[in-house]
Amino acid sequence: MITVKFSASLRDLTGEDDEIEIDAPTVRRLIKLLDERYPGIGERLNDATSVAINGEILPDAIYEDIPDGAEVHFLATIAGG
């Protein structure tokens, strides 16, 4: 089981859920499962997002493994000057 915390920017899709527990070994699988639960969220999450797994921010994270018990956040991609 992992914990996924949604930013308020996703609230239009996740409704009242700001945190869920789910079983997903990779980011790709997680997004697929989330899209089944919250239709349309997959497109939003695939589109220029970074993923924070246990505090570490990972861009291009789609194939990243998620360790059991991890806390996952979806973030806007960060660039910089």
Added chain:
Amino acid sequence: MSRTHVSCNINGDDVDFLSESGGSLLNALRDDVGLMGVKEGCGTGDCGACSVLMDDRVTCACLIFAPEAEGRSIVTIEGLAGADELHPLQQCFLEGAALQCGVCTPGFLMAAKALLDNNPNPTETEVRYALAGNLCRCTGYDKIIRSVLDAAEGMRQNGAQA
């Protein structure tokens, strides 16, 4: 567009070039003479990146019509170092990390040379005002000012020994 024949001395060499009469010395130096160390940052005398010495006076090459150089002596960044030795200012800029991107550096070095030629022992405030016509966006000026002061001190000591 009329072109004017210009004869002058650049970095110790007698040089002839044909220039567009209303063109700037900056464009002539870069395009006609090939001295690409003279940089254009603004073209209006507000940034100092094109600073050169004309008859030992620091000026912005972008604010000089090319034909005005007739008979004058011009020194650009390409003429600052000796064959096997950098000018002390150049050496101090390197050692003092006085440059980041480096595009303003030629202009700063020429303006600093003009300053030290006239005032070998400037205060920090004098250096800051003497270099106020040169914009640097990378460094915050701190290391540039220190490097000019270091160079001045080194040149004074060498001068005292010589």
Added chain:
Amino acid sequence: MTMTEDPKNAPSYKWVGSRSIRPDGLDKVTGKARFGADLKLPNMLEGAVTRSPHAHARIVSIDTSAAEAMPGVHAVITAADLPDLAEAGAKTDDVFMSAKVLARDKVLWEGHPVAAVAATSREQARAAADAIDVVYETLPHVLTVDEALADGAPVLHDTMITKGADPVPEHASNAASRALHERGELDKGFADADLVLEREYTTKPVHQGYIEPHACVADAGQDGRAELFVSSQGHFSMRAMTATTLGWEPSQLNVTPAEIGGGFGGKTTIYLEPLAVRLSTKAGRPVRLVMDRGEVFKATGPTSGSRMKIKMGVTNDGQITAAEVWMAFEAGAFPGSPVGAAAMTAIACYDIPNFVVEGFDVVCNKPKVAAYRAPGAPIIAYGIESIIDELAKGIEMDPIDLRLKNAAVEGTQASYGPQFPRIGFVETLEAIRDSEHYKSPVPEGCGRGMASGFWFNIGGNSTATVHINEDGNVNVITGSPDIGGSRASMALFAAEEFGIDVDRVSANIADTQTIGFNDVTGGSRVTLATGSVVIDCCRAIKEDLRRRAAKTWDCEVDDVEWVDGQAQHASGTETPLSLADLAAKAPRTGGPISVTKSNNVRGAGAGFTTQLVDVEVDDELGVCRVVRYTTAQDAGKAIHPSYVEGQMQGGVVQGIGWAFNEEYIHRPDGTLDNPSFLDYRIPVASDLPMIETIVVEVPNPNHPYGVRGVGEAGIVPPMAAIANAIDDAVDCRLVDLPMSPVRLLDAINQRGE
């Protein structure tokens, strides 16, 4: 001055942390360094761009015939010469990027390119560009977020529906997207507070102000390929974006990086490049395109102007209980302001239990914004760090103590989501608190202020190659343009890894056909990410060198160690083999010694800074000068301390310019009133004191040497620090940037009214 977390346990290095001469230094002090405008190819044409004189207009027609007939003109292009990406079903962002480089149906800001010309001289090109006859039907324009969001405002993009809005709007508007971060219960948080303040702040667009204008040279062949020489922060990105707008594959372009004369984020995107390539394909000759300063100001990216509303509550003992933040950022003509990052960074320094942070990305008729140093963070920090100062004064608490009490630390759930790993915010606060500056009395007639700032820092994609030359010297090759001395750091990494003199390392940046992919130089990523890959290369080579030495000595690899630049046999029986010895034997031990590594580097370490400033105010003139400035920043590890200090000082001084004078001033007709360095006033040397630096080193555990990245955070606090110091000096709270003499005198006049 450097403060390391625990000096006793800090590893000692010979080269890392030393102040070596930068590899590119000699060329830059002698005028040899070749920047974007410095390449002159045989047969080269000069280009010029025709730009919109209007802030918003429909293009009725473009007649290029007169220009084409002019002497010396070899090519004229308009949007018709580029593929219509909208028609091709491309991504919206790419359609906008294409429309940015060459307007198709509408011009959206003064300076928007509509055509370009290549001719045998600059003057001929300029004359022809001016002779292109464009008929416009002007449209009403919007210049600020207030104008753009007003009811009935003219809409720039008639299909743009606000992303992230809940509910989804039915009609197009100028609000491109909404970002939102929430936690806890706002009402409860404010109810718990003893002091609640509510303030509004505004900022104006400011430009990165690099001294080198944009420039490139394109040389297209008859084979559908082109060479591009360009000053940018990332030639691989230039290649990708240029190819997209041309409808090419990236591999059709080889992009060679020029030396870059400053970027600060502004040279991470394309402007001239596709035009130069297209002109070159049309003319069959090389084409150079160089902007003048006016074009740089009018047509390249500033960062956003903004309006912000902030409400914050604190208890009498200094606990910040709640924050409500609303902000709208100007994106310019196309979506993409840094409001998302601003929303993430807004209160990231602090552990606040209840908050709502909401941000809107708003288009208007100004140039599309580009990244600028910690994009978004300095803007919102102006408000946040100002209101925190007011709260501290309100509860009579030292502003450093208030920040310490609420500071994010390792394990704090960052306002933007994840938990912070080891970070050094507290250490920067303590460094300032313990500084001689902070302990010194405030000079007579002056005021003192402080503020803090945060930037994520990033990793990303990098490739590096390291060769050992046949003489045993080292070539390091990366694809990351060097905008602030990164070659020096790459050389130091290699020298440290191999245990050789740094003078034996040459650090280079190669073109897109010579080295593998690298992301743009930005986000403070190069020393961290490209540095990591260089270190990986060096370590792989050291393994290889040990194998080769073992082969030479006919022993086990485990018996060979690499010490101080040479292979040594553990028994001490063999004469050590230096890099030069091993390089000489290379043909007999497996061939040339060379390794290429690449990675999408993770593990960026967040960067924090705290800054302290003393200002002197002439209260009859409204003129404020900085008399002393100290900045403490967590670098993780300073690889080349001089260039770390340089980044800190440069960021601070850009912030000082932003605080006092820098702004885009638009006339009512939407044209820019100050497109020159005379009236867009970046700081000059005589405006400033020395900028004192305290390099804090809380190592990033994810980097071999502890690097975090130092390019961005420095610009975040200065505007608020100065506002706080002005308030201390003259009891005036300025809430609009820039805090110009006119504004400051006005505030002084109204004081006590």
Added chain:
Amino acid sequence: MDYVAPTTVEDAVGALASSPDSRVFAGATDLIPQIRSGRPEPGLLVDLKRIDRLTAVTENDASWTIGAATPTSRLTEDPAFSGQFPGLSEAAGLIGSDQIQNRSSLGGNLCNASPAADSVPAMLVNDTRAVIATADGTRTIPVGDVTTGPGSTSLSTGEFIVEFEVDKPPADTGDAYIRMIPRTEMDIAVVGAGARITLDADGNCAEARVALGAVAPTARRVADAEAALTGQPINDDTLAAVAAAASDACDPIDDKRGTIAYRKQVAGVLAKRAVRLAADRAAGITTANGAH
């Protein structure tokens, strides 16, 4: 554009008459940026700097003659001139960076006819005269009669300024020029104020001249401020009257560099400070310049 560099005033007059869109220049520090910003290019550029008279600085018995094209750095570096006219020297020295100083001239600064020209208030308070070359020789007019509005002068087509004449100041006299700019260098004056004060034996003001720049279409003397000082001691009361008169004399505009309200208020402050500085100099008290 064609370019000529005559060596005599007569040749310059002739060159100027030879082409309908000819234009004289000295340092070109205003001309080139104006051309770059889109103003029409002259057909013929007449460079005045090869005419000896236009770059000569001469100390006469009772006056100075300054060639109109003389680089302003020559004035600031001349100890005799700067000693007698510290305010005028400083004003000349505020026209841009060192790079500009080696090109900019009093003639150019005046004839560019910017209301903000730094040297003009300082020339006004010193009653400087302009010697103008005409087709028939020369004529001499007060500097205050040269500019008629932003960008316009009273000079006829074909005329140019050859040199300036300025009488040496009487005893117990000091001049000053200070300006307000947002930075410390490289800016156009938002407000500038010049003053010249002559003290009598009691230390009261025997004669006062006050002039303002950048607050009206042309730089102007402030008669009410001068009247408030004449015969009076220099003290807080008279300085307050100077400030009020200076603010009242302003007819400024709102623009990117400042507002009407700001300019009016600051004109008063700077006039007061310039008078104070000039009076200190007249009394032999040397102090640093009050503002850059």
